[in-house]
Amino acid sequence: MKLSEIQPKFKFIALFTSIGILGLVVILIIAFSSFKKPVQPQAKPSIAPNNIVPPTKKTEELPKNVQTIKQQIVESATENKGGDLTLQKNEAFIIRYIPAPNVFMVTLLQRPAETYKSQAEDWFKKYGLKQEELCNLPVRFSLGTNKLRKENPNFSSLPKDCSGSPVLLKK
């Protein structure tokens, strides 16, 4: 057989082989990508994400008087549940100190959330803290029920007049 006779056949075979390989790759990509699709429910945009702005300062970086007050507050714990220290508990909110992440967590339970958020802030201020000192104490808020989360979609976990942002994903 002459080469001139083989070439067209070879081209034909090569073409079909290429298409086959390409098709296989496409199928694999589709299959692979479809597996990775998340199947979990998407968070509705109308609900507060409830994410918490993490603390940025360590206790030893706080002013001495704040450190003292912080210690005093922690020692006032009425209950220790696996390390979670309950500091104040009423029908409207629960204040806890979580030692490992070093954060005072206030879980709001009743509406209006902002009112009780303010009351919880006052609880800390009774110890002699100033409003701005709550930011780095740090005090953080979360909404304890779905109902509250739906009612307060823009709720911030930070105390009043504090700034910060939730933990960002490390890309």
Added chain:
Amino acid sequence: MIRIATRILIRLLALPIACFLILVGGQWSVVSGPVLAAENLPPAPAPCTNAKDTAQLTDNFVTTDEGEAPIIIPVEEQTGAPGQQVTVNVSTTFQIDFSKLQAIFGPQNSDYQEGKTQDQERQSANLISLEDQDLNQFNGPIQKISPVSLLDSQKVKFVEYVAGNPHLLESDDKYTDIEGQNPKNIFELVTEFGFPQPPKAGEDKTDWNEKWGKYWAKIPTAYREFYKGYVEFWAYGGDKTFSQLKDGVVGDCPTPTVLRSVEFVMPEFARTVGTSDQLNNVVVPCAAQSYRHGTGVNGDECGNTPKTAQNIKDENGNVFSKTLKFCKQLVTKFPKDVAEKFKKTIKISFNWLSPKSALAAETPPTGGPTPIPCFKIMSEGKEGNAPFCAVAQNQLIPGDVCSNPNPQDPNNLNKGQNVLCTLTVNKSVTLNLPTDLTAENPQWNACHDNGNGTIACTSTIRVFPVIRIPFLAEIWNSTYYSDDTETGIEGSPQKTGRPGIYTNFMPQAVSQVLFEGDGLITRDRYRELSSLCQGGGADSGDELVDNPACVELAEALEALEAAFPEITAQQGGCDYATPIQLKQCFGPYWGRITSRSLPGQVADNVQGAKDSKVLGLNSTDEKERFIGATDCSKDFTKDIALKPKALQEHIGITKQDCNMNAASNSGGTQPGDGGTPPNSNDCSGLYTLTNPVGNFGDPNCNYSDNQLYIKLQNIDPSNADFWFFTIAPCESLSRNDGAMDPNSYNPGSTSGSAWGLFQMGHAAYPELGIPEQINDISLGTQYDRGDVEWNLQASNAVSHNNNYQSPSFEYWACAQ
């Protein structure tokens, strides 16, 4: 006639008894500690001084008929600085007749089941000379209808255990041979003949018949083990605290001040429960155990002990959440008759300094509502008739006075003198004046600010005698069923008043909820309606309205929403337009919907369940009858009667041969693989369990946000903050103490349902009609599972993210 009846009985019950006994040997070694007794020790019976202690105690409050404390001490206005301590002295005496106290619940019914093997008359009987009728009565149902090989196995274990534990009362029991001659105790029998090795079928029996064989018919199948109980005096401050005790409280029960604790021994509660510790741990939910009260010798171990890992996973979470309430409501709902019996044993002197204390002795108003008993009362007249141990000398303190009014009492096992005791209570209760008058201060009734830096408060101290006994004592005193007038089992020599199946200790309120639906839909009705509704072809809102079954379902849903507002509030309501959506709306309430497949009954998928011939028996009554008496049957109780269908199905019930007729694992991944299986424990009210399987996320009650953070730091330190501060609080709900809820459950996920702190997939729950939802299962892993213990939820989430998510965290909408 008797023979015919006996034969019928044997035919009816041969299979279940055989089933009960199959694992007796194996079970005994598990439940009673090591029984491979190489030792053969001479008898030294001292059961009273070798009583076992168990952490699982049940608190039985002694109250007035109205549920009030027998001792009430008004605390008049106390003035002081906020936080200042105030002490109130409580001083009184109380009298206890220990001979009666220990007999309140009556002797165990094991005599009925295995014949009176512990009775001296039986031990010394001449079997050769017995008439047919007497011979018939010599053995109980167990010996009559059990295959010899199984019975032998149980007796061998008895000999081994008694030989190795000479403190047992049985160690010095003398058994004669079948002719009533040559009495020997276990030690002597073993010394002379060695440990028994009954010949198998076809083997030469000559040697056996010359030795152990002569005594073998006399050997019992169960031994007695004594357990400790406690009489304590608990003080609580404040009317609000008292209300919390009566009505229940979210979170932990109020903590009492323990004024006095006296240990006593309960001889008759454990013969049939040689496995009590094991069974306690498995059967008794944390919620029903006394240390939920958080004080006393047990502390608050519930959340820490791995034993609770075996607690029941209960599809009917309401059973034990109600039991928790029951626990707390003992103050007011303790059965009157039993309370009366307690009161007969404890005479309190009301010699208070405060003149107002006379209020405590006021005559109860007549004509009021009759208190609803929490459990049925066993027959009367047993107090004083049971063996007892006089209280140990080391339990007494200066000022106590004891006597022994009946020195010849044969029931006085240790022949002690401390039988009728007048004991003293003299201790202070400390209250702290509140630091914040705006906060809840349940220890105080009323407070006001004097304006000069001081505050003034009033309170009331209530003191309850509390009888703390092993929970099993209550269970097993109520676990048998017997009624002279009952029909259904021919030839059963019953006696009315024997305790009944364990529903007898179930609070009536719970029984109503469980079996009568308490006005709400039951699971049976739900299944019926949902089938009719979906089968009606309705697929739109209009058609739903036209379908009566759908309408009834919808009404039932509304009733559930109204009955369980805490769930409704958490879920935020549920919309539906199709039968499937309507059915899905029941998901959060599933655990609260009653089912008849509970005590004494079996899972639908257990072989024979549908034709009511489980274990060869023909009626529920008969099935219930043979729960108890042998170790194996306890496991039967544990698995079939007490465990929910879903758990039975998932664990396959293969470990207990008693359950050989039960369904095998029907597929799907077992919940809690690598972790603790779900149970019904709501951890002192921390969780509102709205999912179908119970407490899957924190079955050991040891979750805390702090621990979660530590766990995340360990397994994914670079993203720990992201998991903890961003993903988990967004994906999960909050539990009652403000912490994140590892039992978070969303039935309305677009992919089915989402579980746990990170709202992930789940195993299959076929009985509940829930298919598997694990998106990485095809790759041989199952990280996409949130229906597991919280620490596994964390590691699953991290593993799933590390292995299969690209870009990272794409799985979680809250990460976007």
